[in-house]
Amino acid sequence: xxxxxxxxxxxxxxxxxxxxxxxxxxxxxxxxxxxxxxxxxxxxxxxxxxxxxxxxxxxxxxxxxxxxxxxxxxxxxxxxxxxxxxxxxxxxxxxxxxxxxxxxxxxxxxxxxxxxxxxxxxxxxxxxxxxxxxxxxxxxxxxxxxxxxxxxxxxxxxxxxxxxxxxxxxxxxxxxxxxxxxxxxxxxxxxxxxxxxxxxxxxxxxxxxxxxxxxxxxxxxxxxxxxxxxxxxxxxxxxxxxxxxxxxxxxxxxxxxxxxxxxxxxxxxxxxxxxxxxxxxxxxxxxxxxxxxxxxxxxxxxxxxxxxxxxxxxxxxxxxxxxxxxxxxxxxxxxxxxxxxxxxxxxxxxxxxxxxxxxxxxxxxxxxxxxxxxxxxxxxxxxxxxxxxxxxxxxxxxxxxxxxxxxxxxxxxxxxxxxxxxxxxxxxxxxxxxxxxxxxx
Numbered sequence: 001x002x003x004x005x006x007x008x009x010x011x012x013x014x015x016x017x018x019x020x021x022x023x024x025x026x027x028x029x030x031x032x033x034x035x036x037x038x039x040x041x042x043x044x045x046x047x048x049x050x051x052x053x054x055x056x057x058x059x060x061x062x063x064x065x066x067x068x069x070x071x072x073x074x075x076x077x078x079x080x081x082x083x084x085x086x087x088x089x090x091x092x093x094x095x096x097x098x099x100x101x102x103x104x105x106x107x108x109x110x111x112x113x114x115x116x117x118x119x120x121x122x123x124x125x126x127x128x129x130x131x132x133x134x135x136x137x138x139x140x141x142x143x144x145x146x147x148x149x150x151x152x153x154x155x156x157x158x159x160x161x162x163x164x165x166x167x168x169x170x171x172x173x174x175x176x177x178x179x180x181x182x183x184x185x186x187x188x189x190x191x192x193x194x195x196x197x198x199x200x201x202x203x204x205x206x207x208x209x210x211x212x213x214x215x216x217x218x219x220x221x222x223x224x225x226x227x228x229x230x231x232x233x234x235x236x237x238x239x240x241x242x243x244x245x246x247x248x249x250x251x252x253x254x255x256x257x258x259x260x261x262x263x264x265x266x267x268x269x270x271x272x273x274x275x276x277x278x279x280x281x282x283x284x285x286x287x288x289x290x291x292x293x294x295x296x297x298x299x300x301x302x303x304x305x306x307x308x309x310x311x312x313x314x315x316x317x318x319x320x321x322x323x324x325x326x327x328x329x330x331x332x333x334x335x336x337x338x339x340x341x342x343x344x345x346x347x348x349x350x351x352x353x354x355x356x357x358x359x360x361x362x363x364x365x366x367x368x369x370x371x372x373x374x375x376x377x378x379x380x381x382x383x384x385x386x387x388x389x390x391x392x393x394x395x396x397x398x399x400x401x402x403x404x405x406x407x408x409x410x411x412x413x414x415x416x417x418x419x420x421x422x423x424x425x426x427x428x429x430x431x432x433x434x435x436x437x438x439x440x441x
Contacts, residue, residue, distance in 0.1 A: 006031050006065055010057070011072025012042075015095055018145035019070050022098070024049055031066075033057050057081040063088045070094060073141065073166045076192055095146040097172050099161070102149075107156050109176075110277075113163040113206050114183030114216075116326040120262075120300045121183060121270050122162040125277070129158050131293050132285050136160060141167065165189065165202040171209050180210025181277055182220040183270070186325030190348040214277050229280060233265075236272045241265060248272070257291060261298040263306065264333030302430035304330055310441045312407050318414035319430030324349050327416035331361045338362050338410045339401045341394065341433070343369035344417030351375065355382040362386040363409065366397040370421035394433055398440045411437070 009019050012034040023030060031052040038046065038053060046053050054060065063084060068091045071077065077092070085092055099109060112122050122138040129136035134157040139146050141162040149159060161177070185200050193199040200220075207213040207222045215222045217230035237249040245258045246268050259267060271294065278285055299305065300320070307315040316334075321327045327342065338361050351374075358365060358379075364387040367375055372390045379388060391397045394413075401411055413433045423429040 005029070005067035006052070007067055008033060008060070008069040010034075010069060011075050012036070013072055013074065014143075015145055016070075016072045018147040019072075019095055020051070022147045022151060023070075024051075031060065033060075063090060066090050068093060070097070071166075071170065073164050075166075077166070077169060078192075078194075092170050093172060094167055094170050096140070096161070096163070096167050096170075096175055098147055098150045099159075100172060100174050102159065103155075104178075108158050108178040110158060110160045111163050111177035111180045111206055111210060112160060112183070113165070113168060113181070113203050114220075115186040115188045115203075115323060116321075116329060117183055117266055117270050118162050119320070120267070120303055121181070121274060122160045123300055124270065124274055124297065126158070126160045127297070128274070128278070128285070128290070128293050129160075129283070132283065132289060134158060134283070138162060163206065165199055166192075168205050168209075169202050171205070175209055177206075177210045179212050179214070179277065179281060180206045181214040181273065182206055182216060182222070183273060184216045184218075184325075185220045186323060187349055188323040188325070188347070191345075192347075212280060214273070214280065216273075229276070231273055231276055233269050233272060236276075238268065238272075241268055255287065258295045259297075260295070261306075262294065264304050264330065266329040266333060267299070267304070302426060304333070305430075307434060307437060309437050313405055313441065314408065314410040315437050315441075316410060316412045316414070317430045317433055318412060319419070319426045319433060321414040321416055322418050322426055323347070324351070324354060324416045327414040328354070328357050330412065330414040331357050334361065334410060334412070336361050337408070338412050339364045339366065339405060341366050341368070341397050341411075341413040342415055342417075343367045343372045343375060344415050344419050344429075345369065345421045346371040346374065346417050349416075351378045355379055355384055359383075359385045364388070364401065364404070366391060366401065368393065368397060368422070369415075369417060371417060394429075395436050395440070398436050402440055 006029040007023055008031045009016050010033045012032050033054050035055050069085055070093050082092055112118050119142050122142050126136040126138035136158040137149060137156055138160040139149055141164045182203060185203050187196050189199055207225050212227045213222055213225055214229045214231060217232050222228050239247045239249055244260045245256055247254055247256045302317055303320040305317040307317055309315050318330045321330055340362055342365060367390045376390055419426045419429040
């Protein structure tokens with residue numbers, strides 16, 4: 001390495017901070033780029049470690065001093081700055097690059113992507129492996145930085161990596177997963193991609209980095225892979241989906257899995273795809289252990305999370321639903337009588353056809369956020385069968401619902417949109433919803 005050159009870290013969130021911390025220990029000279037003002041503590045940290053900081057990438061006008069550029073997942077790679085980096089043959093990387101340092105003789109890597117459900121899937125996969133004495137951890141887009149495991153001496157049998165399309169875009173050619181899974185691909189992040197096909201192709205690229213790939217044959221077809229396994233929920237012969245369990249048929253025998261905390265069709269799909277992956281991995285986990293495991297799994301906060309607040313009504317926090325497909329999945333898992341809290345930043349998603357799903361399920365549609373007006377204007381031109389209003393806050397919505405809600409009706413936060421127009425993130429949105437439900441009901 002030429003230590004006269006510098007490394008750029010673009011983005012100083014959780015992932016960027018982990019990269020900076022790691023590279024400092026390796027004596028890299030760093031330039032950090034972010035559009036936020038630094039706190040006093042951060043300014044002191046940068047000064048003490050001789051790190052250059054810029055709020056504008058255009059201030060870096062001499063790319064000849066740059067050796068490589070690490071980007072955080074939220075950074076738009078269409079920026080002209082990155083095109084200039086490519087022209088100057090400067091590698092663009094992210095924290096997945098450091099997976100190459102893991103001893104693959106001891107540890108297998110599993111890469112998981114999909115538009116919806118991947119966080120739940122990764123959490124369940126790592127947990128069920130650990131439950132069966134296979135030391136495992138889920139990292140990446142799930143919220144645990146990849147460098148957390150690279151810099152610790154722990155040895156794992158399996159590392160499950162949740163991958164966003166942004167991370168897959170810049171996977172290093174040497175980064176190869178033992179197993180990959182593409183759970184589904186639905187329109188999302190269309191503010192960051194020029195078309196749905198561009199977004200889809202970014203997801204499908206995971207197959208090129210996986211020795212074995214499992215993929216949803218309805219939405220994520222993989223072509224010309226020597227070890228590919230297409231899957232579809234129809235393949236599993238589901239017989240019954242109840243509130244707290246589901247049954248399926250295999251080799252003329254009916255099997256039942258109790259899921260008191262993992263409700264809905266999307267969770268059934270996750271579980272069956274998970275079992276298929278475990279079968280491909282030859283984990284030899286008995287069905288009795290599978291049943292015992294799922295009986296006690298509570299799921300992921302903010303993802304179709306049932307709340308115990310008032311026994312007269314049903315409250316569901318589905319704040320993790322940041323795209324329309326995820327909200328439609330939530331609606332399809334419920335039997336109507338729903339008061340839906342919906343809105344935020346649409347991210348250029350097309351609204352075509354949402355009225356069909358809303359008409360089948362909703363008593364009231366309660367809109368809020370940046371694109372509430374766009375959603376309302378679209379639906380006003382359709383034949384809708386539900387009440388629709390716009391509000392300035394979640395609190396105002398819940399106060400209004402309280403006046404009309406009847407026993408056993410559902411109050412569902414499933415926004416179908418990104419959260420940052422009004423909240424720090426989807427977790428903040430979900431937490432505020434939970435606290436307001438407690439306060440008002």
